[in-house]
Amino acid sequence: MTSEHPELDILAYLTDELDAAEATEVRDHLAGCPACAAEAADLRSISQHLSTRLKEIPPTLAVPPLVSARIERALQAERRQTKRRPFWPGLSVAVAAAAVVLVSFGVRPDLAESVAEIPIVGLVATPFLQPDYEVQLATMPPSTAASVGVAQRTEPNIAVTANGVKVVVTRLEQKANQTTLSYRAEGATLISGLRNLGDFAPMIEGNGHPATLYRLTADQRGSDVLFVVTFEAVPHVSGLELKALPLEGLPAQQKPWSIPLQ
Amino acid sequence: MADDQRFFTLYKQEEGRLWRMSLAIMGNEADASDALQESTIRGYRAFHQLQGGEVAFGAWMRRILANTCNQLLRKRSRQIPVEEVQADPDAFTPDVASDLGNETWMAVETLEEHYKQVVVLRFVNDLPLQDIAAALDIPLGTVKSRLHHALKLLRGRLSINA
Numbered sequence: 262m263t264s265e266h267p268e269l270d271i272l273a274y275l276t277d278e279l280d281a282a283e284a285t286e287v288r289d290h291l292a293g294c295p296a297c298a299a300e301a302a303d304l305r306s307i308s309q310h311l312s313t314r315l316k317e318i319p320p321t322l323a324v325p326p327l328v329s330a331r332i333e334r335a336l337q338a339e340r341r342q343t344k345r346r347p348f349w350p351g352l353s354v355a356v357a358a359a360a361v362v363l364v365s366f367g368v369r370p371d372l373a374e375s376v377a378e379i380p381i382v383g384l385v386a387t388p389f390l391q392p393d394y395e396v397q398l399a400t401m402p403p404s405t406a407a408s409v410g411v412a413q414r415t416e417p418n419i420a421v422t423a424n425g426v427k428v429v430v431t432r433l434e435q436k437a438n439q440t441t442l443s444y445r446a447e448g449a450t451l452i453s454g455l456r457n458l459g460d461f462a463p464m465i466e467g468n469g470h471p472a473t474l475y476r477l478t479a480d481q482r483g484s485d486v487l488f489v490v491t492f493e494a495v496p497h498v499s500g501l502e503l504k505a506l507p508l509e510g511l512p513a514q515q516k517p518w519s520i521p522l523q
Numbered sequence: 524m525a526d527d528q529r530f531f532t533l534y535k536q537e538e539g540r541l542w543r544m545s546l547a548i549m550g551n552e553a554d555a556s557d558a559l560q561e562s563t564i565r566g567y568r569a570f571h572q573l574q575g576g577e578v579a580f581g582a583w584m585r586r587i588l589a590n591t592c593n594q595l596l597r598k599r600s601r602q603i604p605v606e607e608v609q610a611d612p613d614a615f616t617p618d619v620a621s622d623l624g625n626e627t628w629m630a631v632e633t634l635e636e637h638y639k640q641v642v643v644l645r646f647v648n649d650l651p652l653q654d655i656a657a658a659l660d661i662p663l664g665t666v667k668s669r670l671h672h673a674l675k676l677l678r679g680r681l682s683i684n685a
Binding site: 268269270271272273276278303304306307308310311312314315316317318319322323324325328329331332335336339340 | 563564627628
């Protein structure tokens with residue numbers, strides 16, 4: 262038996278992470294030291310308990326849907342840079358399940374023509390001076406001064422009620438290098454945290470390729486939550502549709518919904 | 524299956540474990556997200572270099588993630604404290620606890636951050652002690668010391684039949 266208690270090596274001994282000489286030393290010590298033998302039994306017990314119970318992953322440690330979606334977009338962008346074809350054809354079931362909300366854009370030959378299809382009513386002041394919630398998901402390119410087009414819509418054409426919440430898209434602004442979409446969720450309550458925003462947070466896709474989401478802001482206004490999301494520019498907007506897919510990991514089953522915007 | 528799809532399929536299988544490892548090392552969701560994204564892109568670029576087939580993918584990605592986390596932490600000059608620090612009395616709130624599911628997770632949440640790191644990496648990610656040391660960029664002896672102390676603390680906070 263060695264004179265010093267090898268207490269810091271006992272756990273490594275129990276899991277075969279010591280070299281042969283160290284393991285022999287600890288084994289010999291445990292055989293002659295009741296205190297360390299009891300300590301070893303104690304560590305084995307708590308280790309077994311933790312190995313079992315900590316595998317039951319709580320919802321707070323699940324991958325946030327927006328993190329998943331962000332990584333998938335980054336992979337797709339990487340894929341496009343190297344091979345210029347979809348990273349995975351269409352949106353796979355796995356991607357669809359992880360995707361939070363999908364705003365898909367149809368394609369028209371040029372930006373000017375397609376923007377002109379939406380009534381342009383002029384610039385509207387940003388509603389968010391100090392948003393309740395803001396997340397920057399990618400670095401935005403320098404802003405361009407001029408808008409290519411701004412479309413502000415009214416409720417009858419672009420609202421849908423789903424999951425007890427009425428979603429109304431109010432504004433779409435196209436700049437040369439950014440696309441900004443504004444919408445409100447009536448009867449919704451903003452709860453901080455990406456997962457709770459997920460039901461109304463969009464991803465946009467143009468010609469089969471999702472655009473990078475730069476920034477999402479959300480603001481509680483009475484019984485409504487107002488959202489402004491900024492993406493990389495999507496050059497074609499005809500056939501615009503706002504869609505939400507069921508989310509994994511939410512307590513209540515969410516139903517998919519979509520809003521045809523034209 | 525093309526390499527692209529193969530990488531994505533394997534990655535999705537590991538994403539939860541990688542996320543929890545990143546969260547444990549980086550300490551907050553924003554940094555954990557950055558580290559996971561960066562390491563995933565690195566993994567994608569180097570996928571053709573993966574040795575040992577698909578069974579080796581998880582361990583391979585964990586090494587990439589650990590390296591990425593360490594680089595980000597060094598870049599941001601946010602070193603993991605080696606000295607013992609006082610527990611943050613606000614770190615464990617009833618609201619958080621109610622979301623954690625079982626008493627074991629609640630007890631882990633009461634640990635100081637550097638103890639929680641080693642516990643999560645060990646018992647959630649099943650990392651060997653050497654790999655924890657590499658992931659956190661600390662000596663093996665420090666890992667053993669922290670883990671030993673964390674287990675003693677948890678032993679006192681949990682009702683476990685020996």
